[in-house]
Amino acid sequence: MAEAHQAVAFQFTVTPEGIDVQLSHQALTEIYRSGVRSWKKRIIRLKNSVITGVYPASPSSWLFVVIAILATMYTRSDPSMGLIAKIQEHMPVSPTMSTQCQAVVSAVLFSTMLWLLLIFTMRLCLKQLLSYHRWMFEQHGKIAVSHFLTISFTALVRIFSGRKPLLYSYQGSLPNLPVPTIKDTLKRYLESVRPLMDDAQYEHLTNLAAEFENSLGKRLQWYLKLKALWASNYVSDWWEEYIYLRGRNPIMVNSNYYGMDFLYVTPTPIQAARAGNSIHAFFLYRRKLHKEEIKPSRIPGTVIPLCAAQCERIFNTTRTPGEETDTVQHWQDSDYIVVYHRGRYFRLRVYQAGRLLSPREIEFQIQRILDDPSPPLKGEAKLGALTAGDRIPWAKARKAYFSSGVNKRSLDYIERAAFFVTLDDDEQGMMGDDPAASLDCYAKSLLHGKCYDRWFDKSFSVVYYKNGKNGINAEHSWADAPVLAHLWEYTLAIDSFQLGYNAEGHCKGDVDSSLPRPQKLSWEIPPECEEQISQSLAVAQALADDVDFHVFSFRDFGKGKIKKCRVSPDAFIQMVLQMAYYRDQTTFCLTYEASMTRLFREGRTETVRSCTNESSAFIRALEGGETADVCRRLLRAALEKHQQLYRLAMTGSGIDRHLFCLYVVSKYLRVDSPFLKEVLSEPWRLSTSQTPVQQAELFDLVNYPEYISCGGGFGPVADDGYGVSYCIVGDDLINFHISCKHSCPNTDAHKFGAQVRQALLDLMQLLNPKQKEPNKTEESRPEIKKDL
Template sequence: MAEAHQAVGFRPSLPSDGAEADLSASALQEIYLSGLRSWKRHLSRFWNDVLTGVFPASPLSWLFLFSAIQLAWFLQLDPSLGLTEKIKELLPDWGGQHHRLRGVLAAALFASCLWGALIFTLHVALRVLLSYHGWLLEPHGAMSSPTKTWLALVRIFSGRHPMLFSSQRSLPRQPVPSVQDTVRKYLESVRPVLSDEDFDWTAGLAQEFLRLQASLLQWYLQLKSWWASNYVSDWWEEFVYLRSRNSLMVNSNYYMMDFLYVTPTPVQAARAGNAVHALLLYRHRLNRQEILPVPSLKTPSSSHLGPGSEPIQSHQLEAPPSWSWYDKSFTLIVFSNGKLGLSVEHSWADCPVSGHMWEFTLATECFQLGYSADGHCKGHPEPSLPRPQRLHWDLPDKVHLSIALALRAAKTLSGDTDCHVFPFSHFGKNFIRRCHLSSDSFIQTALQLAHFRDRGRFCLTYESAMTRLFLEGRTETVRSCTREACNFVRAMEDREKTDSQCLSLFRLAVDKHQALLKAAMSGQGVDRHLFALHIVSQLLHLQAPFLDQVRSEQWQLATSQIPVQQTHLFDAHNYPDYVSSGGGFGPVDDHGYGVSYIFMGDDTVTFHISSKKSSTKTGSGREETAPPQPQAQP
């Protein structure tokens, strides 16, 4: 997604001198700090759960256990096998009249210990179960007996009514893949886009890396995976997002759009009020963990709304106010005609997270809160409330100058972005399923054909996949331009190939993409492992030409599917026009495309295509006229 641009351009700012021992200590210190940050997050979440009364389980479960122990004592039974009496002996002796109080306290302490031990056992059992990923490898629509048994056990150990983070502490750690497997998969992924000469040179660098640097770098990653919650995610957030000095707009932020066909109200203030109300309702449910658990969900942490200021806030309300600050967790944009949009800063959340929040917001502000006949919010205004006042900021002259320069750069960047959004309704997910194919793999293979017909060549393709099966997992890259996909595309351009031959090659391409997607989701991808190896090499000041070559790659086609996670919020039968437009992101390469797509209902796919207007090689809105002649590979 938008992360692909940052992943290519990041420059880790690390110590530049020191002896080898000091460099080793620096690497170990960075790993130590990663673990420290992990434990701090765990303690912070634990304390927040205690304050909100939702951890580690329902207080009623403790009360039930305590009551059961008291009932057993009343029936002259000792379920503690003498432990309660030993606890009672350790308590201070307050005299005869408090003898019964000591017994109650001892029973409460035993109940608490037993309660905690049971919860810990459930977490460990669930973690073992969630480490099984065999279900990913099974064919679509089929489920083996072991997987059925596994699913039944997961449901039992997850409880009847799990809260949002009930299984968070049971997620397994993301494994560090074998470095030999990662290098092999990498070479396989670049083979379709390299000439024989360039591939031989790259393969030589890879073999040199395996012989000289790989084992040492891999040792540090293994150490980090044992100590920290995730061996890659915190470095990904720090070096790719937080330390980047690139403009967030277009380069990193991504956007979400309104309903595709309708606008619930033309009144700008009313739409803004209901949207903010819905967002706060979502945050309340989030704090109370009342949102149904979703494997790919991560929580926003903002506790306030930040309005823009002059001259950053645009007065041209017919267009989105692109000049507002973009470093907030997300920026709610309300147009003068009532249309709604969202710009999301990437470091705190990936698209499925903000998409989940956005689905709730659209459904709640439209169907639950609603609007009156004249387009205003329902209800009656409170006359005693003070009228809102605009905040005026007293800024130094230097800041005004910086704002002016930033505004000019933002206008230039925005003006160079060519974005085209269109719904494709000839067929959709329903037809693809009837063909017994994965909808995502179908679109990814079709994009390879479309890009080849547009550019006459193949290119490295970035597709974002989720690694939410693991603790603090974020994303991985699926390299969608495979040998199988290229064979299909060549067959489609060869008039001598029959339909059955093309279809056979198409199914092979789809199956290959599915295998890559499942590998990425199960922690066996390529790019995050290579990224983490590169960070360690920088910490150790170890020259690794192979990793430098990997980091210098350009993604001329960056893609992502916008998932629909809460179909129950929208009534496609009675309200078919109330479907989301999805969202998108800027191009990664100056001469490339950014493509996102969302399946809405059964028969529509909405595409968002972005590119640079300054490029003479791309055009987001252009349609195919005649396939260009294939160009020589680089």
């Protein structure tokens, strides 16, 4: 093969005349360019680490301080109050250094120490400012002392934030996640379960909680406080390990989630062209990520930054199986992706001579893979099923059959790739005579596919369908959905609005036809491994077949009309879901809404328990035929309660992460707590999450309203429950993704979707924006979580 020959830098043979050395100029040039590219990246990383290390100051400010101090020396004033002279006294005597030179060096040393002290002070001030969260609880429309405090707080954050922060600039200034008091957590917990229990059950749990608080709880809390002093975040590492990596069930459906393409538009019907543009856009994002040119995420409408630690593992990351626990492995860089098509795996380099291939060149390479007629090797076609089944069999198979030789080399290519790509022969999207049903099939395809044509261990896998549609499947342990959604929004926008396509639907630009062909990976799969692949596929297929999915768009109204009612859109939808579940099941259930704690360093998520005393009282009143005025008053109280719980969760005063960590400590100490055991065994029969729109500025919904992503979704958490993801797009559209299991006779995704539609209409009828404006005392506070 030509590319194999070009890959050899030099050859030598021993002849009777001596040693004959043949150098390959092209290969040496490639080595040189690769080295230059590597060193450029190292220099960029070093520069960024320096800038981030001295933030919120800048490296150039050091020179300003030095010049200022030196200038004072010539005016015969001493701002150091004798410290410069002290430094000069303790400097080693050098015959080559004059007294004046020693004075200058002493002044430079003093200036540097003063500069570092200023940086430390500024960073400490910024950290204290970012630890202030009372602005989030301020009542809207009221002139009070707290209002002026918030204005001052915002101005000070702007001052101490510098002018052009890099992606990771705020990391050293973010506060640590605080440990709530046992008393507060237990009080909020008991309040959250009250609507789910009768008097006898509640009294029993109250007694367990009191016993726990007065005995074991204090001991466990002491260990948590000790960890909080030592670690950046007392929750995140345990959350990643025990909730994700130690799970032994399949991660497909149970953990992984997906994101969809545009709802109404397919930029090109050519599969290879769509892949060419978006793969190029992915690597543009990675380049910005490496250079830290991505702006730090903030709470929308504020100057408050969010933690960016999860961004570090977006690319070149995989989850590797273990018999007891999995691990997340991340590599610094890779210049290729791995592509799956019709049972074959290909390694596709996206860099040539140190430059990123153009979209047209990537399209050309993808088309080569599509046109490749070679059949899969023995055992290769359904190899990906190992990542879809149970984790222990996959860990054992990986150790037995993929730890050496050609299998290890090919597996390394997959795991070290920037990300994984599947070229799917199916057509998906909103199409055909039944577009609603086609969306359901689209969701199931992205969530699990054929159970062997995705690599579920990769940080994310991109799927390109035959008709030009695409989508993304993501592994959950390394980061949460908003991090990947940020990348996905960027890719969709760059693909359609910047790169674009020519009149024939192909990527723009020219192509170098001499590019080396994508490398087909080799495998040697023994019969024993094939048997394990079949077993894993059977487990995964049964799980996939059991998933019932329903995706729909609600267009009667959206965020705009809800806000006119002076309520939070998210709280409104959460109340809709509570009502829909009650009508569907004639009871209430423990409800999970994902909130973020990225206001703190290395923060991930917290739970908002959306089923409250206030929400259940409102729903009972509405379903019981109470008057509209009574129901409206109860609804506003329930909405306000939900917003309050969300604020508490965001600011480190949530319930579930604290109880989870107390449980982990109890296991380390080998002590049993009846209270914690009962708390952690409660099922989340309604698990909900909002898919955020974080970069609305990338999409022109006024001139191009059809360029709307449908959001994403996930599988049900409980076997007898629902998983609901919703995406609030613009002012007039809400997308819903509902999942449950066919094996449960009491759940049906389509019936629940119908209940959601009706509940949306019923609540809006109750909160008609044309009605008399509510009193000031009933006004909801600012919606601090919109589109998070």
